[in-house]
Amino acid sequence: MSYSVGQVAGFAGITVRALHHYDGIGLLVPGGRTRAGHRRYNDADLDRLQQILFYRELGFPLEEVAVLLDDPDADPRAHLRRRHELLTARIERLSRMAAAVEHAMEARDMGINLTPEERFEVFGDNDPERYREEAEERWGGTGAYAESQRRAAAHTKEDWQRLRAEADDWNGRYAALMAAGEPPTGAAAADLAEEHRKHISRWFYPCPYETHRRLGRMYVSDERFRAFYDSVWPGLAEHLRDAILANAARRAA
Numbered sequence: 001m002s003y004s005v006g007q008v009a010g011f012a013g014i015t016v017r018a019l020h021h022y023d024g025i026g027l028l029v030p031g032g033r034t035r036a037g038h039r040r041y042n043d044a045d046l047d048r049l050q051q052i053l054f055y056r057e058l059g060f061p062l063e064e065v066a067v068l069l070d071d072p073d074a075d076p077r078a079h080l081r082r083r084h085e086l087l088t089a090r091i092e093r094l095s096r097m098a099a100a101v102e103h104a105m106e107a108r109d110m111g112i113n114l115t116p117e118e119r120f121e122v123f124g125d126n127d128p129e130r131y132r133e134e135a136e137e138r139w140g141g142t143g144a145y146a147e148s149q150r151r152a153a154a155h156t157k158e159d160w161q162r163l164r165a166e167a168d169d170w171n172g173r174y175a176a177l178m179a180a181g182e183p184p185t186g187a188a189a190a191d192l193a194e195e196h197r198k199h200i201s202r203w204f205y206p207c208p209y210e211t212h213r214r215l216g217r218m219y220v221s222d223e224r225f226r227a228f229y230d231s232v233w234p235g236l237a238e239h240l241r242d243a244i245l246a247n248a249a250r251r252a253a
Contacts, residue, residue, distance in 0.1 A: 002032055002040040012049055027066050028052060058083050147205040163203050170195060175233040184242035193247040209248040216244035
């Protein structure tokens with residue numbers, strides 16, 4: 001029995017073009033030809049094609065497939081072990097990517113769950129949702145962002161009011177500290193920096209000291225954060241950054 005290239009393509013679920021390519025590179029040369037030069041494949045060719053497709057399904061490049069099938073010194077088990085290691089690593093990488101996408105989808109479906117009237121009552125003209133698209137672009141793939149969105153979706157209006165009251169009280173006490181001339185490296189400033197970190201951890205996402213240090217630097221480098229903190233007291237953004245760094249160093253010691 002012999003089969004045309006079209007028949008073999010149908011059997012194997014691949015394209016005629018792929019079979020032509022395999023023939024062109026010497027990977028699967030048909031066992032016969034018609035007088036007109038058309039390819040004819042025999043049973044041995046079909047067996048070889050089955051092996052080719054098996055290795056291709058495992059991700060082997062065609063060059064390695066040719067070695068496995070034609071080199072008498074090639075050890076298929078060694079190649080399979082190596083391919084297994086590569087596939088396992090790829091599966092782990094894809095699993096991490098899938099988890100990140102899942103977190104991003106969850107976070108996108110969540111947010112501040114208040115009516116427009118309640119938002120205005122709690123936040124006034126400073127609705128944090130207006131920065132949501134930018135925040136998603138900058139941090140959307142992180143666990144901290146997904147966690148903050150989950151918590152935000154669970155907060156009631158009363159939760160947001162308590163959160164704002166805590167923040168306003170902290171702002172007032174930090175402004176008083178600066179008015180008194182307290183240095184950012186002093187114990188009083190470090191204590192307020194620690195309160196700031198715990199506030200984030202309690203209401204938004206876990207905030208370890210390294211994360212808090214990065215936030216402190218951002219409060220100075222991002223003009224919007226700098227403007228917000230400096231509106232509480234001139235120079236507060238830089239003072240807070242230094243207090244955050246001092247507090248982290250104190251805790252590490």
